[in-house]
Amino acid sequence: MKAQRQTKQLQAVQQAFDSTCRPLSIPELHTLAKQRLSSIGLRTVYRAVRRLQDAGEIVTVSVPGNSDRYELANIAAKHHHHFHCKACDRFFDIHGCPGGLNKLLPKGFKLENHDLTLSGLCASCA
Amino acid sequence: MKAQRQTKQLQAVQQAFDSTCRPLSIPELHTLAKQRLSSIGLRTVYRAVRRLQDAGEIVTVSVPGNSDRYELANIAAKHHHHFHCKACDRFFDIHGCPGGLNKLLPKGFKLENHDLTLSGLCASCA
DNA sequence: ATATAAATGACATCGTTTTGTCAATAAAAA
DNA sequence: TTTTTATTGACAAAACGATGTCATTTATAT
Numbered sequence: 001m002k003a004q005r006q007t008k009q010l011q012a013v014q015q016a017f018d019s020t021c022r023p024l025s026i027p028e029l030h031t032l033a034k035q036r037l038s039s040i041g042l043r044t045v046y047r048a049v050r051r052l053q054d055a056g057e058i059v060t061v062s063v064p065g066n067s068d069r070y071e072l073a074n075i076a077a078k079h080h081h082h083f084h085c086k087a088c089d090r091f092f093d094i095h096g097c098p099g100g101l102n103k104l105l106p107k108g109f110k111l112e113n114h115d116l117t118l119s120g121l122c123a124s125c126a
Numbered sequence: 127m128k129a130q131r132q133t134k135q136l137q138a139v140q141q142a143f144d145s146t147c148r149p150l151s152i153p154e155l156h157t158l159a160k161q162r163l164s165s166i167g168l169r170t171v172y173r174a175v176r177r178l179q180d181a182g183e184i185v186t187v188s189v190p191g192n193s194d195r196y197e198l199a200n201i202a203a204k205h206h207h208h209f210h211c212k213a214c215d216r217f218f219d220i221h222g223c224p225g226g227l228n229k230l231l232p233k234g235f236k237l238e239n240h241d242l243t244l245s246g247l248c249a250s251c252a
Numbered sequence: 253a254t255a256t257a258a259a260t261g262a263c264a265t266c267g268t269t270t271t272g273t274c275a276a277t278a279a280a281a282a
Numbered sequence: 283t284t285t286t287t288a289t290t291g292a293c294a295a296a297a298c299g300a301t302g303t304c305a306t307t308t309a310t311a312t
Contacts, residue, residue, distance in 0.1 A: 111246045114245065172301080
């Protein structure tokens with residue numbers, strides 16, 4: 001279930017993940033990959049993401065009011081949250097978690113997961 | 127900027143909000159409104175939501191990996207969060223907030239908002 | 253009761269994201 | 283090097299939510 005051929009295109013997408021430690025959207029990946037391989041097509045980025053997903057190297061990050069992002073599975077394995085910069089529209093990883101969420105639940109509800117998205121301005125935009 | 131005519135259709139949508147105290151999607155609103163007015167069209171639900179938004183009666187609720195929901199503005203005015211049931215796919219209001227989120231921010235980041243979505247099973251599905 | 257125009261609903265259309273297709277390319281095996 | 287076939291990229295097309303259109307309906311004012 002691993003990506004089978006080592007192509008320049010797949011490497012360009014992998015390098016985008018490796019060099020940018022934040023959740024990336026498909027258009028962001030396309031832009032980043034084009035910096036290393038200007039000829040890479042959007043269709044190929046979609047396919048690379050699918051393959052990396054199937055290989056278990058990346059996972060989907062759902063965020064409110066925005067299209068899906070993707071990030072390295074080994075980063076996602078450590079519980080963390082995200083910050084969305086309203087100016088540059090980028091997402092960043094936030095390490096740490098408020099905790100104590102079970103107290104917020106109404107009677108009878110069963111908590112399995114939670115998802116925290118902070119938003120405001122990132123360091124470069126503030 | 128208020129909805130101008132009091133139609134059965136608009137009332138059906140308003141009643142959906144009034145009788146169901148949780149964030150509702152367009153299809154959910156359509157289903158609920160049809161229970162009171164089976165002839166109401168989806169197009170009309172879209173327009174009713176737009177009008178109620180313009181009138182300031184409802185606001186948009188963005189949630190991760192799901193289409194937008196809408197809820198009454200007076201409910202949204204009190205800071206709260208949401209719970210998503212993975213079984214029935216409904217969203218519920220959660221009152222209370224973990225707080226202390228500023229500590230999680232990296233240097234230089236400016237926090238303006240936050241968004242917490244718990245998920246699991248609701249009382250009726252658990 | 254009548255006139256006016258906002259609102260409705262059926263349908264078509266749009267805009268965006270995602271996927272299908274297929275001839276050409278190129279990575280890995282022979 | 284040659285062969286094989288996974289992969290690519292251009293293009294078409296699907297999927298989807300949301301909106302435009304317009305003849306008809308109907309709430310409201312007169």
